[in-house]
Amino acid sequence: MGKQTQLPATKRRVSPAGRWELEDAKARFSEVVRQAREDGPQRVSVRGHDSVVIMSVEEFERLTPAVPRVPFVQFMEDLHLGGLDLEREADHDRDVEF
Template sequence: MRANKTDRTPHDREWQLQEAKNRLSQVVDSALHDGPQTITLRGKPAAVVVSFDEYRKLTLPRTGLSEFFRQSPLHDIELDLSRSADLSREVEL
């Protein structure tokens, strides 16, 4: 039997393939409540079971910075991006 949530160590999130097959419901439940569950094959990580919400977060298309600015409601505002020719600036401390 697996340790309860408060007794878990990082190793408790690993399942040997045969154990994961035998306890699929428990693996899925653990993924929903405790986070990603690693399934090992011959002692090496082979797959990860995650909740659907976590999967969606991981697979959402990412917007590049230039696309982000193009989609901004402020995209058509004129900005003065020229730098001052001064070599130094006085700063009050």
């Protein structure tokens, strides 16, 4: 029986499920990005726990629809501040000695 050798980090293969250990993802970042664009999101784990997901910008934009910005006046009107007493008391000048 022959002695098994472990491949260096730069020669390790990604699992079929698109999971990477951090050191492998760092060493082969271009491959992670390529697979994220072609095959879908890629999970990167740190110390055995999933930590981040790398995905294409198209997938990211599909998952996070753009929220239209509300004009400032409409934003203020939507606060419904009509019931608040926002009147200021008259501000009289102060006496200042020179």
